[in-house]
Amino acid sequence: MNNRQNSCTRCQIVRNYIDQITDDQIRIMCFLWSKGYSDDTVRRQLKLSWERLREIKAQVATDLLAAGIELRG
Numbered sequence: 001m002n003n004r005q006n007s008c009t010r011c012q013i014v015r016n017y018i019d020q021i022t023d024d025q026i027r028i029m030c031f032l033w034s035k036g037y038s039d040d041t042v043r044r045q046l047k048l049s050w051e052r053l054r055e056i057k058a059q060v061a062t063d064l065l066a067a068g069i070e071l072r073g
Helices: 007-020 024-034 039-046 050-067
Strands: none
Touching (some): 007 050, 024 050, 039 050
8 A cells, every 4th residue: 555645635634724724824825826826926916025935935834744744756
């Protein structure tokens, strides 16, 4: 049996993570990323500096890893 997460498991972990987000800015960022927007577009839409965007992106990545997402590759 393959120990890798399948897409259904990954989607469920992400959905659970998004349901737990209390910060509207992070929720909007995740929504925009899920729709395929680039970092530059997200940054401009939310009027963020590049530094702040990187901070939030790192926080989301850390939170998803803590929620159980396994890295691919």
